[in-house]
Amino acid sequence: MAVVKSLNSTHTHPTCHKGHIFPDLVRAVGPDLPLKGTLDEMDVLVFAVPTEGLRSTLEQVKPLLPRFAPTDSAAASSSTASYRDPLFIFVNKGIESVTNALTLEIIADTLGKEIASISSFIVHRLQQKLFGDNRRLFLFPHYQRNMQKERRNFFTNLGSDGSDPIGVELAGALKNVYAIAAGIADGLGYENNARAGLITRALSEMTRIGTAYGAAPLTFLTLAGVGDLFLTCSSKTSRNFTVGYRLGQGGKLQDILDSLGSVAEGVATAKGAKAIIDKLGIRAPIAMGVPAEEQARWLLEHPPVAEIDLPCDIGTAARQLLLKLGIDQNI
Ligand SMILES: NC(=O)c1ccc[n+]([C@@H]2O[C@H](COP(=O)([O-])OP(=O)(O)OC[C@H]3O[C@@H](n4cnc5c(N)ncnc54)[C@H](O)[C@@H]3O)[C@@H](O)[C@H]2O)c1
Numbered sequence: 417m418a419v420v421k422s423l424n425s426t427h428t429h430p431t432c433h434k435g436h437i438f439p440d441l442v443r444a445v446g447p448d449l450p451l452k453g454t455l456d457e458m459d460v461l462v463f464a465v466p467t468e469g470l471r472s473t474l475e476q477v478k479p480l481l482p483r484f485a486p487t488d489s490a491a492a493s494s495s496t497a498s499y500r501d502p503l504f505i506f507v508n509k510g511i512e513s514v515t516n517a518l519t520l521e522i523i524a525d526t527l528g529k530e531i532a533s534i535s536s537f538i539v540h541r542l543q544q545k546l547f548g549d550n551r552r553l554f555l556f557p558h559y560q561r562n563m564q565k566e567r568r569n570f571f572t573n574l575g576s577d578g579s580d581p582i583g584v585e586l587a588g589a590l591k592n593v594y595a596i597a598a599g600i601a602d603g604l605g606y607e608n609n610a611r612a613g614l615i616t617r618a619l620s621e622m623t624r625i626g627t628a629y630g631a632a633p634l635t636f637l638t639l640a641g642v643g644d645l646f647l648t649c650s651s652k653t654s655r656n657f658t659v660g661y662r663l664g665q666g667g668k669l670q671d672i673l674d675s676l677g678s679v680a681e682g683v684a685t686a687k688g689a690k691a692i693i694d695k696l697g698i699r700a701p702i703a704m705g706v707p708a709e710e711q712a713r714w715l716l717e718h719p720p721v722a723e724i725d726l727p728c729d730i731g732t733a734a735r736q737l738l739l740k741l742g743i744d745q746n747i
């Protein structure tokens with residue numbers, strides 16, 4: 417409420433982005449929905465709600481959208497599509513706990529497959545446009561420049577070449593679960609080297625889950641994968657890391673969530689992720705919450721395994737050097 421009021425009155429955020437003035441064209445909404453007809457005037461709608469609330473939010477917003485409720489004059493002027501779709505932006509990262517649905521599925525269930533499929537298609541085209549010049553991190557300035565040409569749906573969870581939105585979604589959702597694990601390790605008193613080991617294992621695990629789900633393995637090595645994983649697992653200001661840290665220090669989950677002030681997505685996502693992992697029948701002990709001692713025992717009792725389940729073929733030059741050094745690459 418305070419955020420909405422501040423953005424709409426002084427065009428500033430009360431706690432974040434100190435000194436930044438948002439353009440006065442930006443209108444914040446919540447918790448009440450806008451009046452019918454208001455959304456017709458909007459070029460862009462950004463949905464910044466936790467994944468657990470996305471389905472109900474979209475169900476409530478749906479009748480207000482021009483696509484689903486054309487204005488009387490627009491409907492009268494043509495019997496065919498006479499609405500103008502806004503550009504939809506979904507920033508949430510998570511898996512719905514009860515249905516195990518990813519965001520694209522929630523969009524398809526509520527707003528229809530057409531909107532969801534445009535989303536995934538346009539991600540690809542927009543990203544090529546935006547990132548073709550390698551300035552990947554400057555998303556929004558580029559996005560704004562291209563926005564007039566590409567008035568379509570768009571995911572902000574970017575980082576790959578855009579051809580694998582499912583992998584990008586899984587990576588963004590799962591890294592929050594691993595950030596809780598990293599926080600627990602810190603809270604228990606483990607130090608940076610333990611966290612490095614945990615992040616490495618988490619990357620391996622997230623790639624295994626993703627590829628079993630049908631995503632492309634390399635997606636997990638992009639900014640949407642390892643980049644975001646590393647960031648959230650090593651950020652003291654992360655809500656997910658904080659939840660883990662306080663758990664590691666002996667706090668009770670409900671007390672921590674009640675005092676956090678906003679949502680830590682990884683908590684609900686862990687439930688959806690667990691169901692997905694069970695269904696895929698793969699080994700993912702960190703996301704499944706297997707206690708650290710048990711994981712350590714497993715590692716000690718089993719023969720060493722590859723750090724990551726990807727092909728590790730070496731190239732000709734490296735093979736020739738190994739030969740010259742007399743090193744058997746099959747060792
Ligand atoms: N793409 C990115 O770069 C990025 C960055 C930060 C956060 N996120 C993701 O965006 C989403 C929102 O994050 P946030 O930090 O804005 O969260 P937040 O906890 O600050 O909540 C945002 C808004 O959603 C409302 N809300 C909370 N629960 C709701 C529910 N069940 N139904 C409807 N509304 C609800 C809150 O009142 C608040 O106004 C999360 O999925 C988060 O993981 C993405």
Ligand SMILES: O=P(O)(O)OC[C@H](O)CO
Binds near residue numbers: 592595648651655656
């Ligand atoms: O744990 P936070 O607060 O960094 O939030 C994680 C969100 O999914 C943003 O990536």
